[in-house]
Amino acid sequence: MIRLPLATLTSACMASLLVVATAAHAQNAAPAADASRLHAADQTFIADGTQVVATQRDAARIATARSSDRDVKAFAERVSTDNAKITAALRAASPRGVDVPKNDPDAATLASINNLRGADFDKAYIEQVALAGEQKALSAFQAEIASGRDEQLKAVAKQSLPAIQAQYAAAQDLAKRKHLATNAQ
Incomplete structure (x- = not known):
C-alpha cells in the first residue's frame, strides 16, 4: 500500500x-x-412579438369585462384564445437559454383603455388594440418570416400569421360595422 x-x-x-x-x-x-x-432579427421578434401578443391578450380580457357590445366581446374572446396559443408556441420555439417574457404587455396601451366604459371603451379598443395592435403584430411576424434566422421561430411566425391576418380582417370588419375608420395596411 x-x-x-x-x-x-x-x-x-x-x-x-x-x-x-x-x-x-x-x-x-x-x-x-x-x-x-441569436440573430438581432430573432431577438427583436421575441421582444416585439411577445409584447404585442400579450398586450392584445390582456386588452381582450379587459374588453370582455368592460364592453357591453356583443361584437366587441366576440372579437376579444377570439383574440384571447388565438393569442394564448401563439404565446405558447413562441415559448416552445424559443432557443434554449433565451428569455421569453411571460407577460410584458404595453402598459400605455392598457392604461389608455382601462378606465373607459361603453361606447368610449369600444371605440378606443377597436382603434388602439384591434386595428393598430393587429398591424403591429402583422409587422413583427412578417419581419421574422423575412429576416429571422432561427428556423423554429420562423416556423412559429409562419404558422401564426394566418391567425393574425384573420384577426386583422375581423378588426377591420368590426370597425366598419361600428362606423369607425379602418387603417389600410
Whole structure:
C-alpha cells in the first residue's frame, strides 16, 4: 500500500473539486451563450412579438369585462384564445437559454383603455388594440418570416400569421360595422 502525505491527498481532493465545479459552471453558462448568438432579427421578434401578443391578450380580457357590445366581446374572446396559443408556441420555439417574457404587455396601451366604459371603451379598443395592435403584430411576424434566422421561430411566425391576418380582417370588419375608420395596411 502506498502512503501519501496528508497535504498531497488534500491537494488532490481540492483539484478534483475544482475540475467538477468548473465543469458545472460551464454547463450552466452554456444557455447564456446561446442567447448571445441569436440573430438581432430573432431577438427583436421575441421582444416585439411577445409584447404585442400579450398586450392584445390582456386588452381582450379587459374588453370582455368592460364592453357591453356583443361584437366587441366576440372579437376579444377570439383574440384571447388565438393569442394564448401563439404565446405558447413562441415559448416552445424559443432557443434554449433565451428569455421569453411571460407577460410584458404595453402598459400605455392598457392604461389608455382601462378606465373607459361603453361606447368610449369600444371605440378606443377597436382603434388602439384591434386595428393598430393587429398591424403591429402583422409587422413583427412578417419581419421574422423575412429576416429571422432561427428556423423554429420562423416556423412559429409562419404558422401564426394566418391567425393574425384573420384577426386583422375581423378588426377591420368590426370597425366598419361600428362606423369607425379602418387603417389600410
